[in-house]
Amino acid sequence: MLHFGRLKIIAIVATCLAGFLFALPNFFTKEQVAAWPRWLPAKQMPLGLDLRGGAHLLLSMDTADVRKKWLESLREDARKRLRDAKLGFAGLGIAGETVQIRLAKPEDAEAAMKELRQMIVPVGNAILGTSGNDIDVTRGADGLITVSLTEPGMQQRITNAIGTAIETVRRRVDSLGTAEATVVRQGRDRVLIQFPGLQDTKDLKERVGQTAVLNFHEVHPSISPEDAKATRIPPGFRIYPSGEREQSGISYLLRETPIVRGDQLADAQGSFDSRTSEPIINFRFNQSGARAFGKFTSENVGRPFAIVLDEKVISAPNIREAILGGSGQISGSFTVETANNLAVNLRSGALPAKLTIVEERTVGPSLGADSVQAGRLAAIVGSIATIVMTIAAYGTFGVFAVLALIANGLLVVAIMSLMGSTLTLPGIAGLVLTIGMAVDANVLIYERIREELRAGKTAVTAIEAGFSRAIVTIADSQLTTLAAAIIMFWLGSGPIRGFAVTLTIGIFTSVFTAVTVTRMLVALWLRNARAKTRAIDVPI
Amino acid sequence: MLPIPDFKGFDFFPHGTRLPFMRYKGLCFWLSIAMMALSLLLFFTRGLNYGVDFKGGSMIEVQSKTGPADIPAMRAKLGGLGLGDVQIQQFGSPGEVLIRVEQQAGGEAQQQVALKKVIEALGPDFTQRRVEVVGPTVSSELRQTGTIAVLASILAIVAYVWFRFEWQFALGAVLALTHDVLLAVGLFALLQWEFDISIVAALLTILGYSVNDTVVVSDRIRENLRKYKKMALDELLNVSINETLSRTILTGVTTLAVLVALFVFGGSVLRNFTVAMLFGVIVGTYSSIFIAAPLLGYLGIKRDWSGAADKRPATTAKA
Numbered sequence: 001m002l003h004f005g006r007l008k009i010i011a012i013v014a015t016c017l018a019g020f021l022f023a024l025p026n027f028f029t030k031e032q033v034a035a036w037p038r039w040l041p042a043k044q045m046p047l048g049l050d051l052r053g054g055a056h057l058l059l060s061m062d063t064a065d066v067r068k069k070w071l072e073s074l075r076e077d078a079r080k081r082l083r084d085a086k087l088g089f090a091g092l093g094i095a096g097e098t099v100q101i102r103l104a105k106p107e108d109a110e111a112a113m114k115e116l117r118q119m120i121v122p123v124g125n126a127i128l129g130t131s132g133n134d135i136d137v138t139r140g141a142d143g144l145i146t147v148s149l150t151e152p153g154m155q156q157r158i159t160n161a162i163g164t165a166i167e168t169v170r171r172r173v174d175s176l177g178t179a180e181a182t183v184v185r186q187g188r189d190r191v192l193i194q195f196p197g198l199q200d201t202k203d204l205k206e207r208v209g210q211t212a213v214l215n216f217h218e219v220h221p222s223i224s225p226e227d228a229k230a231t232r233i234p235p236g237f238r239i240y241p242s243g244e245r246e247q248s249g250i251s252y253l254l255r256e257t258p259i260v261r262g263d264q265l266a267d268a269q270g271s272f273d274s275r276t277s278e279p280i281i282n283f284r285f286n287q288s289g290a291r292a293f294g295k296f297t298s299e300n301v302g303r304p305f306a307i308v309l310d311e312k313v314i315s316a317p318n319i320r321e322a323i324l325g326g327s328g329q330i331s332g333s334f335t336v337e338t339a340n341n342l343a344v345n346l347r348s349g350a351l352p353a354k355l356t357i358v359e360e361r362t363v364g365p366s367l368g369a370d371s372v373q374a375g376r377l378a379a380i381v382g383s384i385a386t387i388v389m390t391i392a393a394y395g396t397f398g399v400f401a402v403l404a405l406i407a408n409g410l411l412v413v414a415i416m417s418l419m420g421s422t423l424t425l426p427g428i429a430g431l432v433l434t435i436g437m438a439v440d441a442n443v444l445i446y447e448r449i450r451e452e453l454r455a456g457k458t459a460v461t462a463i464e465a466g467f468s469r470a471i472v473t474i475a476d477s478q479l480t481t482l483a484a485a486i487i488m489f490w491l492g493s494g495p496i497r498g499f500a501v502t503l504t505i506g507i508f509t510s511v512f513t514a515v516t517v518t519r520m521l522v523a524l525w526l527r528n529a530r531a532k533t534r535a536i537d538v539p540i
Numbered sequence: 541m542l543p544i545p546d547f548k549g550f551d552f553f554p555h556g557t558r559l560p561f562m563r564y565k566g567l568c569f570w571l572s573i574a575m576m577a578l579s580l581l582l583f584f585t586r587g588l589n590y591g592v593d594f595k596g597g598s599m600i601e602v603q604s605k606t607g608p609a610d611i612p613a614m615r616a617k618l619g620g621l622g623l624g625d626v627q628i629q630q631f632g633s634p635g636e637v638l639i640r641v642e643q644q645a646g647g648e649a650q651q652q653v654a655l656k657k658v659i660e661a662l663g664p665d666f667t668q669r670r671v672e673v674v675g676p677t678v679s680s681e682l683r684q685t686g687t688i689a690v691l692a693s694i695l696a697i698v699a700y701v702w703f704r705f706e707w708q709f710a711l712g713a714v715l716a717l718t719h720d721v722l723l724a725v726g727l728f729a730l731l732q733w734e735f736d737i738s739i740v741a742a743l744l745t746i747l748g749y750s751v752n753d754t755v756v757v758s759d760r761i762r763e764n765l766r767k768y769k770k771m772a773l774d775e776l777l778n779v780s781i782n783e784t785l786s787r788t789i790l791t792g793v794t795t796l797a798v799l800v801a802l803f804v805f806g807g808s809v810l811r812n813f814t815v816a817m818l819f820g821v822i823v824g825t826y827s828s829i830f831i832a833a834p835l836l837g838y839l840g841i842k843r844d845w846s847g848a849a850d851k852r853p854a855t856t857a858k859a
Contacts, residue, residue, distance in 0.1 A: 050809070058678065060648070060677065199668065200668075201671070202656075205652065209652075356647075356648045356649055356675075357648065357649075357651075357652055357673070357675070358648050358674075358675040358677050358678045359673065359674050359675060359678045360652075360655075360671060360672065360673040360674075361670075361671070361672045361673075362668070362670065362671040362672075363669070363670050364667060364668055364669040364670060366603070366667070366669060367601070367669040367670050367809075370807060371807050371809055373807075374805055374806050374807030374810075375806065375807070377805040377806075378801050378802045378804075378805040378806040378807075378810075381801040381804075381805055382797070382798040382801035382802060385794075385797040385798065385801060386794055386797065386798060389790075389793065389794055389797065390794070391549070392549060392550055393549045393550065393551075393552060393790060394549040395546075395547045395548040395549035396544055396545070396546050396547055396548075397549070398549050399544050425807075425809055425810060426738060426741065426810070426813070428806075429802055429806065429810055429813065429814070432798055432801070432802055433745065433795070433798060433799075433802075433817075435798065436794050436795045436797070436798030436799070437749070437752075437791075437795060439791065439794050440752065440787075440791040440794075440795075443787050443790050443791050443794075444756065444787055447784075447786050447787045447790075450551070450555070451555075451783070454555060454556075469763075472759065473755065473756055473759045476704055476755045476759065477751070477752040477755045477756060479700060480697050480700055480701070480748065480751045480752065480755060481748035481749075481751075481752060483693065483696040483697055483700060483748075484693045484696075484697065484744045484745065484747050484748040484751075485744075485748065487689050487692050487693045487696065487744065488689065488693075488741055488744045488745075490689070491685050491686065491688075491689035491740070491744075496737055496738065496740075496741045499741055500741075503745070503748075537546075539546040539547055539548050539549075540548065540549060
């Protein structure tokens with residue numbers, strides 16, 4: 001129990017030394033560390049957003065929107081396929097969560113089913129080894145053909161949509177000028193943005209909150225939206241509200257299929273109108289967009305068309321002449337920021353579905369700095385209190401315990417630096433608390449030694465018994481705390497997780513330091529004392 | 541070897557004490573039951589003052605750029621926005637103000653609309669120190685995970701205690717833990733302190749600390765069961781508590797000292813967390829001595845542990 005071979009001592013001391021070296025960078029500023037020789041470790045614990053200031057935004061994807069868009073594209077696809085195959089239909093539309101088709105001639109059913117079945121795409125899950133189709137095409141007894149979405153198909157759609165959304169959001173966030181922001185998926189349908197240093201989230205929210213689907217639509221030449229509402233909306237048309245004049249209730253009757261889509265844009269830039277100096281957006285179509293737009297404008301001179309952003313009309317100018325060059329400008333009561341933000345969003349592409357902010361946590365840099373200072377002070381005062389009490393209670397052996405505690409603190413910091421786990425304010429609290437509670441192991445051991453000494457045991461047997469008996473209790477108590485820490489990690493978001501991580505690391509290191517390091521120091525002391533005298537007086 | 545002079549520590553606590561803890565077990569039992577009932581009553585009548593984490597809504601901490609903030613004026617300004625319940629309170633220095641806006645009806649997007657209105661109404665005289673907006677989905681998820689986490693922790697701990705000791709010990713532990721959590725919740729209900737996710741983290745840490753205490757006492761009880769085969773159970777429990785008392789007090793005092801340091805110097809953000817922990821350490825220590833241990837006296841316990849030594853996992857002895 002108290003025998004430590006040379007090799008073992010070297011290993012223990014080396015571990016503590018490594019802990020010291022890897023913890024070291026955290027006690028200096030980044031600049032100081034940068035000036036160090038190359039062979040010294042330089043990795044610091046990254047500070048959490050609550051300590052350095054920054055924004056945390058959790059966005060949730062509107063899965064109903066994903067479903068809606070998928071149904072719409074299925075409807076278009078079905079319509080096109082049946083038309084191309086020259087199969088007439090009496091009705092074709094979205095009904096609930098399905099697309100329903102009623103054929104004009106019942107004898108076309110077989111051919112139509114064959115055509116529609118080609119829309120089926122198999123979905124597979126490589127991990128689970130399952131496979132199936134993304135949609136089902138069925139025919140009822142009354143001849144109604146139903147295209148329905150399957151659950152795996154929907155899952156895959158959501159996964160793809162989240163992937164695209166993350167890419168798009170990243171491009172938009174990066175355009176705010178930092179490489180440090182992180183955009184990651186969370187859960188099934190969420191995106192988490194962490195943006196260190198950002199305090200005013202207005203711009204960020206405007207950028208990520210906009211779906212930015214920009215389409216150019218044909219305005220119905222004769223029927224006004226009011227008349228259409230009163231009587232009947234012509235097939236293929238839909239009523240769109242106006243963007244900035246929402247209150248006044250102006251709306252437009254537009255053809256549903258756009259002339260040109262936003263993904264046919266080649267470029268968009270925020271700019272100013274040369275005459276009115278009003279903020280505008282200059283845009284340029286790609287080749288196919290330019291061709292379609294040129295064709296439409298040359299056929300419809302003198303009539304209006306509508307520019308629709310996220311299903312809202314932002315302007316409906318008249319076509320004065322054919323626009324053949326493929327470029328133009330959008331005006332529509334923008335401010336400089338909104339024009340710039342929209343231009344960025346148009347360039348970075350549309351989001352596959354609407355993202356809604358479900359959680360926002362922003363910490364200003366001043367509060368972050370205050371928290372760092374407060375955390376540091378609390379850690380220093382807490383440590384000093386612990387050290388003083390331990391030495392006062394246990395004398396020389398108390399000093400050994402304190403050395404072990406310091407090793408413990410350094411090891412926790414070193415491991416966190418190596419793992420790159422973020423230091424949060426609750427994390428500092430966890431660190432301080434770990435130090436306070438790590439003493440418990442030493443207290444258990446030393447109280448036991450005292451007890452054995454009082455019972456008249458010799459120094460060596462008392463110390464042996466103290467360690468071997470207390471270890472069982474230490475293991476029990478640490479394992480139960482570990483259970484709580486792991487559950488906390490699972491529960492936690494952000495800062496709480498930081499607390500759980502520190503606590504967990506602290507549990508492992510404190511068993512090592514309290515049991516192994518202290519035991520080694522005591523053993524070395526004992527060896528020394530035995531060499532000097534036979535009647536050992538344990539300094540405890 | 542080491543350049544440390546030999547010196548003895550000050551042995552704070554009288555040893556060989558025989559404080560008659562068990563004599564008060566009946567009193568403490570009823571006291572604890574009364575406190576638990578009171579906590580439950582407070583929880584159901586007054587309820588907890590949930591923070592934005594659990595209730596949803598917005599919390600904005602701002603600092604005035606122009607000296608002390610004029611709170612009545614802010615109240616008038618923000619109260620007229622039609623955002624329902626808006627709480628405004630001074631927080632820390634006179635220039636710092638905490639604004640809470642209740643959850644808005646109409647879904648996630650409305651929370652952001654409310655936040656925008658408040659920031660616009662405040663104008664350029666304030667800097668935002670902290671903004672937290674939690675929508676209805678996230679807040680209900682946090683409520684759920686928070687509850688599950690506390691219950692799951694208790695279960696995991698109890699399962700472990702059951703595995704290592706006897707079922708009587710596990711029952712004692714679960715009662716002690718429930719007691720600690722209930723009382724902490726009761727305290728927050730009584731004083732209407734803000735209860736948010738960090739308090740749940742505090743509750744979990746309290747569980748860890750409290751069971752630690754319980755395990756230490758239980759370990760000693762088991763050891764003494766082997767040692768004093770003929771001693772009356774109540775006396776044996778009493779001896780065990782007394783023998784571990786110096787450890788209980790010293791560890792408790794050290795932990796409390798650290799917590800006080802966190803409370804005094806740790807800044808405003810951690811304050812509620814620290815208070816919960818302070819309370820929990822005291823209650824947790826109490827419950828190990830006055831609930832978990834006496835319960836064994838009521839339940840009775842296996843007296844013959846002669847064969848049990850082999851059952852100990854040998855691995856724990858090697859660390």
